Amino acid sequence: MESRYKSYHSIEKLPELVGETVTINGWVHNITGKGKLQFIQMRDGSGFVQCVVFKGNVSEEVFEQCKQLAQEASVSITGTVRAEERSATGVEVDVQSVRIWQIPTEQYPITPKEHGIEFLMEHRHLWLRSTRQHAIMRIRAAVAKAIRDFFDGNGFKLQDSPILTPNACEGTSTLFETKYFDLGNAYLSQSGQLYAEATAMALGKVYTFGPTFRAEKSKTKRHLTEFWMVEPEMAYFDLNDDMDLAEDLVEYIVQYCLQTCQRELAVMGRDISKLEKVRRPFHRMSYTEAVEWLNANNVKLNKKNEDGTETQYDFPWGEDFGAPQEEAIMSQFEKPCIIHRYPTEVKAFYMKRDPENEKVVMAMDMLAPEGAGEIIGGSQREDNHDLLLERILHEQLPQEAFQWYLDLRKYGSVPHSGFGLGLERTVKWISGAEHIREVIPFPRMIYRIVP
Ligand code: 4AD
Ligand code: MG
DSSP: OOOGGGGOOOGGGGGGGTTSEEEEEEEEEEEEEETTEEEEEEEOSSOEEEEEEEGGGSOHHHHHHHHHOOTTOEEEEEEEEEEOTTSTTSEEEEEEEEEEEEOOSSOOSOOSSOOOHHHHHHTHHHHTTSHHHHHHHHHHHHHHHHHHHHHHTTTOEEOOOOSEESSOSSOGGGOOEEEOGGGOEEEEOSOSHHHHHHHHHHHSEEEEEEEEEOOOOOOSTTOOSEEEEEEEEEETOOHHHHHHHHHHHHHHHHHHHHHHOHHHHHHTTOOHHHHHTOOSSOEEEEHHHHHHHHHHTTOOEEEEOTTSOEEEEOOOTTSOOOHHHHHHHHTTOSSOEEEEOOBGGGSOTTBOEETTEEEEESEEEEEETTTTEEEEEEEEBOOOHHHHHHHHHHTTOOTGGGHHHHHTTTSSOOOEEEEEEEHHHHHHHHHTOSSGGGSSSSOOBTTBOOO
């Protein structure tokens, strides 16, 4: 039997079907009418199209039915696709028949007028239907697909890391804790990396791609408590290989979005010329060079005194960069910039110390332009058992819980590297969305868990 869904047409495919009779399943985005004409703005998730109901073309009954339609009514419309120069998609549909699934039982709460952000967030389950949100979600899907295509096409194997874990990966201050039967406490994973290191030793080149959790106290436009991260991990890769791979990946994602999301980027009013410049090679500088640049350019560090006044300091070597430093550094660039070799003290325990300078680790962060900030954090990993143990003890981490991780340094340890790219940070940058809460279907933040 011919499957039912195959006879349906998605709106995005209509320009290829001019002259044909189609059935589209969707929702009424807007409806206007005058006299013998009704204009139904339809959306089906793939796009928007205007459907024109002319009284002379349909039965009296169908015309009357259409008059009852309201925003978000669910309908299937059958009609003929007609080329229409004035339409953004180049087509309209001349309606022949309409099947109404539901007329909203109450007035739809989100209207074309302006709504406050709190109202929209409370109605996130409905807000996702709006034009901009819909465009962002399609860009998000494209970024995720580009990521998978890139890794699958380059010899990587997808290996999922667990979400319930017995220990911290990225520092204990942002851990979500939960009870785990008789085994004590478990923590929601902050990163799939440690497990990816194990699977990389089994499969060579792997990537893990899933949700990660940070009990972040930060209320910024760039922080979520639940976000998606893709983490490649590669045996026999050093820091340079790692940075090369990160550049290849980001170039691929941006170019893929430029090719496949033109309509969505236009809805967002995104300046495409900025994205077109995202081509390898990106900029690179060491942390030490970045500090020298900040001080040479008079970018001071503001610190509050006890009496409430502020003093400006030269940026001290050894301190981590915050948003003001990152923004200042990026103001000179149109392409992403990788900053590498950060001070050991500000980075995670698993990073390998630079054999040429004990004070820094073989870490790298990729900062994106246009104020987007850090999108990637990565490093070469400590592959020496004793040095790694020393770092675990120094950080006062529970040695027991890391025994399996230390084992990887006992049985055929090799240089290896990896990084994590935040999906939402990347989508925010590419789409040009205002705030990170708009780039994940249901954002989780300190002050929001509903809907
Ligand atoms: O720099 P991070 O903390 O690195 C790691 O977790 C490593 N274990 C990754 C690895 O080497 N496999 O996080 C990586 C990226 C950041 O660059 C950022 O894009 C994103 O994850 N990220 C967040 N995104 C949204 N909200 C937050 N609270 C985020 N914290 C990190
Ligand atoms: Mg980081």
